[in-house]
Amino acid sequence: MNETLNNSHGIVSLTTTHLNKLMWSHYGDSHKGFCIEFEIDDSNPAFKGKLYKVKYEEEPMIFNQEIMSSPYKERNDFMFKVITTKDKVWEYEDEYRLILDFTGITPEDSTFIPPLYTVILRPKYVFKIIFGYMCDQKYINDVKSWALKCGATHIELFKITLCPEKYELTLKDIA
Known part of the structure; x- marks a missing residue:
């Protein structure tokens, strides 16, 4: 079941916060x-009908072999709930999952190993990139070069900084 899911779908984990240590x-x-x-909005075809709020539960989903012989809808519903x-310990993440169907999509233009499906990473969907406070400057420069090469002048670039007076993270504009 995992192999089938891995070959046909991708899961992108997202959160609503960028300042959580x-x-x-x-x-x-x-x-x-x-x-x-x-x-993220419903007019963006990369996200429309594919974004789901994660539910945090006290007890895990229990898989048994019988689910594999269940009707398609029951199997599908079970897999959706698992995904x-x-x-509940992870509730602070405030996570959403974007479930993408990769049927007919190939990562041939990806230079990453393993290949990265870039369907949602198109510059027009990206509005901000925030680098960790320990991110290597060479990496930041590479991302800046990529944004320029793509003509993605709308993308805001920030770096996390540590607030010296409080246990907080703050953003510094590095555009």
Whole structure:
């Protein structure tokens, strides 16, 4: 079941906050990575009908082999619930999941290994890129060059900074 899902669909995990220290630690390569901000609305075909709020539960979904012999709708509903449910301990993430069907889409233009499907990373959908406070300057320069090359002058560029007076993260414009 995992192989079928992995070959036909992609899951992009998104959050509503870019200043959460735990999110940067867990998913931002310990503040060395970056965060991409998208403007999400139903007029954007990359997101329309594909974005789901994660539900946080006390008990996990239990998989059993019988579900594989269930009617298609029951199997599909079960898989959807598995994909959009997490342990309650992760509730601070305020996560949404974008579920993309890759049928007919190939990553042949990707230079990443493994290949990266860039269907939602088109510059017109990106509005802001935020670099972690420990992000390497060479990497920041590469992203700036990419934005210029794409003609994506609308993309705002920021870097996380540590607030010296409080345990807070702040943004510094680096455009």
